[in-house]
Amino acid sequence: MMGPRLWILMLVVQQVSPYRRPAEASPCRVLQEDVDCSRLNLRRIPPQLPATIHRLDLSQNLLQNLTGRELPPSSSVRHLDLHGNKIQFIQPGLFQDMSRLEELDLSGNSLYIYAALNTHIGPLTSVRRLDLSGNGLFTDMSDYFLRDAPALAHLSLNGNSITKIGRGTFNGSQALTNIDLHNNVIIEIEEGAFESLTGLSELDLSMNSISCITDFNLNRLKTLNLSKNSLTNFQADESDQEFELQHLDLRENKLLYFPVLPQRSKLIYLDLSRNLLRSVNCSGPLEELENLKDGGYLLTDPDKPLSLCANKRHQDLPSLLYLDLSYNQLKAIPSAFFRSMTALESLNISNNCLESFGVDGLNSLKTLDISSNNLQNFSFGLDALAALKVLHLEGNALQTLDGFSRLPSIQSLHLQQNQLSVCPPLEGPSGGCVQLSSIPTLRFVYLSENGLFSIPAGSFQGSPLLILDLSQNPGMDVGSSSLSGLETSLCHLSLKGNQMQSLDLDFSLFRKLKSLDLSVNRLTGVSLWSGESSLESLNLQNNSLVTLASGTVIALQKTLRTLYLGSNPLSCCRNPHLLSLLQQNRLSVPDLAGATCWYTRDSESVEIGVSAVRAEHCQSADGKVLWISVIVVLALGLALVLAVTLKLSHSKRHRFKRGIKA
Structure with missing residues (x-):
C-alpha cells in the first residue's frame, strides 16, 4: 500500500511535468520564416508548424477541404500558396484573421464546386494579389471571392x-x-464593367471570343491585350480626352481595317499581325461595311453603328515605337500613312501582298521587315531611314536595288530569296544588280537563293562584313578575288548548296574567319589553306571528298573545334592526318556516326565508320600496295647504303695495303 507522502510526491511530479507523447517531426522544410510543404502528397496540413510564418507553401498536394482545423489562423502569414491541390471547399471567413496576408494563390484547384454553393468566401482584408486561375469557374462565380477584397490590386x-x-x-x-482574364470563353462585356476601376492599368482579355469593341473609353488603362479573339472591329471613344494606353495587342483576330484609336494617344506598341487587314484606313467603302454587318459578325452592342471614321483616314501616332502589320492582306500602303510616326523604331509588314513600297521620313526606324511579299520595287527618299540598322527584304521578286550607300546606319541586309545579282565595285545598279561595296557600316549580308552566277572581284570592298551568306545559288562562280576586301573582317561564310566542284580561295588570308560552311557541294578535295588558320567550325557534309590535303589538316588542327564530315566517299588509307585529327579529344564531330570511309579488302571496297579505322585495314589491296611500296623503298635504300659501305671499306683496305708496301 502506497504511503501518503509518496502519493502526494507523485501527484506533484505529474502536475509539474506531465507525460506527453513525443511530437512527430514535420515533413516540411523550414528556412527562417519560410515553410515549404510542397509536393509531399499531403491530405491534411501538418499541425507541427512554426508559430511565426511569413511564407507558407502548400502547393502540389492532395488537400481538398480548408477549415479552421485544417488551416489554423496565423496573423503572421503574408504569402500563402495553395495552388495545384484538389480544394473544393473553403470555410467562409477562414482568411479573415490573417491580417497580414498579401498574396493568396488558389490556382489549379476545383473551386467551381465551392462557388456552386453560392457562398461568400468572406473578407480578404489585406490580400493584394489573388490567383484563381484554372478552377473551372463559370460566369458570376468569381463574385464570391471578390465581394470583399478592398486592397486587391492583382487578380x-x-x-x-x-x-x-x-x-x-x-x-x-x-x-x-x-x-488577367486570358483563356476564358468571354463573349460579352457589359457596359461599365471596368469603368469604376479608376486605377486599372493592365487588362488581359486574350484567347476569348470577343467579336467587337465599340466606344472603348478606359482612358487610364496602359496595357490592353485582346489577341486571339474574334474581333472584326475596334473603335475607341471619339472624345478629346487623353488616353494613357501604351500597349495594344490585337494580333490573331479578324480585323479588316485599321482600328479607330484614341485621338490623343500615348501608344508605343501596336500589334495587328495575323488579321485580315485589307487597308490601313480605319474603314472601307460604305457598301463594304454594310456587307460586314450583314455577314454574320457579332457586335458587342448591335445598336451602335460602325463608324465610317471619314476624318480618320490616317491617325496620329507620334509616340509609337513598334508596329506589326505582318500576316495580313495588304496590297498597298501609302507613304503618308507613316507621316505622324516620327518615333517609330520597328516596323513589320512581312507576309502581305505588297508589290511596291516607298518610304519617306521614318528617320527613327531601326528595323524594317518587308519580307515575304511580292515586292518588285523598293525605294526610299534621300533623307529617309537615317537610323535604319536592319532591313529584311527576303522572299520577294526584287531584281535590282539602289541606294544602300545612302543609309548611314545600315548594318544588316537580308536579301535572300530574290532575283538579285551583285554589282562590281564602283558600278551603279543600272545593269540590274545590287551595289554592296563601300558601305562602311555594313556587317551582315544574306544573299542565299538568288540564282547568283558569279561574285565579281571586290564586290564587297569597303564593306567590313562579319557574316556573308552566299548559299543555295547553284552554279555560282566564286573566284580568287571575289571576297577581296574582307580579309580583315569576315568571321562567318556560307557557300552551302552551290554545286561547286572546286574553290580557288586561300582562306589563310582571312585572319578572323571562324566558321565556314561548304556543305552540299561537289568538292572532291579540299586544299584551301596555305598557312595558319583561325577557323573554329568547318562543315564539309554532302560533298565528293576523297581526301583532305595534309597541309589543310595541319593548318586547321590548332584552332578547329567542330567538324562535319558525313556523306563523303573518303579514303580510309589516304587521309592519315585527317584520321589523326579526328582522334583528338578537343575536336567535336557531331555527325561522327554518319561519317564513313572506304578501303579495299580482297579486291572489294568496304565502307566503315571513320572512328573504326585501324592500321590493319590499310594492309590489304591499295593499303597493301602502299606498304609494299614502302618496303621496296626501304629495301632499296638499305641495299644502296650497304653497297656504299662495302665500297668505302674496300677502298680503305686497298689504301692501307699500298701504304705498307711503300
Missing part, C-alpha cells in the same frame, strides 16, 4: 470558363490595377 482568372463580365463583377475590389 488572375485565366484558364476558367467565364463567358460574361458583368457590370458589378469587380464592385468589391475597387483597388484593382491588373486583371
